[in-house]
Amino acid sequence: xxxxxxxxxxxVLAVVFVGTVLVQVLMVWVLVSGSDPEDGTLPLTAFRVVTxxxxxxxxxxxxxxxxxxxMVRRGTVFxxxxxxxxxxxxxxxxxxxxxxxxxxxxxxxxxxxxPGVTVIMAGIGLAILGVAxxxxxxxxxxxxAVARDVEATELKAELDEVI
Numbered sequence: 001x002x003x004x005x006x007x008x009x010x011x012v013l014a015v016v017f018v019g020t021v022l023v024q025v026l027m028v029w030v031l032v033s034g035s036d037p038e039d040g041t042l043p044l045t046a047f048r049v050v051t052x053x054x055x056x057x058x059x060x061x062x063x064x065x066x067x068x069x070x071m072v073r074r075g076t077v078f079x080x081x082x083x084x085x086x087x088x089x090x091x092x093x094x095x096x097x098x099x100x101x102x103x104x105x106x107x108x109x110x111x112x113x114x115p116g117v118t119v120i121m122a123g124i125g126l127a128i129l130g131v132a133x134x135x136x137x138x139x140x141x142x143x144x145a146v147a148r149d150v151e152a153t154e155l156k157a158e159l160d161e162v163i
Contacts, residue, residue, distance in 0.1 A: 006069055006072075009069055013062050013065060016062060017059060017063075020058055021059070023051075023055060027048045027051060028052065031045065031048055031049070046106050050099055050103055054096060054100075057092045057095040057096040057099060058092070058096070060088055060091070061089050061093065063088075064085040064086070064088035064089045064092065065085075067085045068082060068086070068089075077142075078145050078146050078149045079149075080146060082142060083139070083142070083143075086135065086138070086139045086142060090136055093129075093132040093135060094129065094132050096128055097125050097126075097129045100124060100125040100128055101122070101125045104118060104125060107121065
């Protein structure tokens with residue numbers, strides 16, 4: 001990865017992280033202060049709480065990607081240390097899907113006349129889980145790459161002994 005690519009990715013990650021923190025702070029302020037511009041009904045409060053939790057899942061994924069980018073830049077991404085961050089991304093995506101299913105459940109009673117919206121929202125939750133499965137497949141590829149790297153290192157050490 002080039003310096004420009006890494007810099008651009010880090011800038012995007014930082015802006016998104018700061019944005020999610022600001023949204024969380026504002027939502028917590030509205031919940032705690034009681035200065036709700038809406039009517040303060042229970043579903044709206046539940047939506048706000050779920051949104052705060054959902055933003056945490058995004059922040060976890062952002063931090064893990066940041067760490068993986070740093071490992072790519074140093075050339076150490078093909079190591080066992082990378083698995084913890086890839087697992088963090090997978091966990092964050094699964095948590096985001098669960099949060100989305102919670103949003104779907106909170107929204108469902110208001111969709112009695114048009115249950116298709118709830119079905120579409122549930123489909124979106126399944127698509128989010130599909131992204132987690134894609135990242136899991138990429139993790140399996142990383143496992144193979146790390147194994148090949150270890151094998152190549154061992155073969156090089158044996159070759160060095162022979163020479």
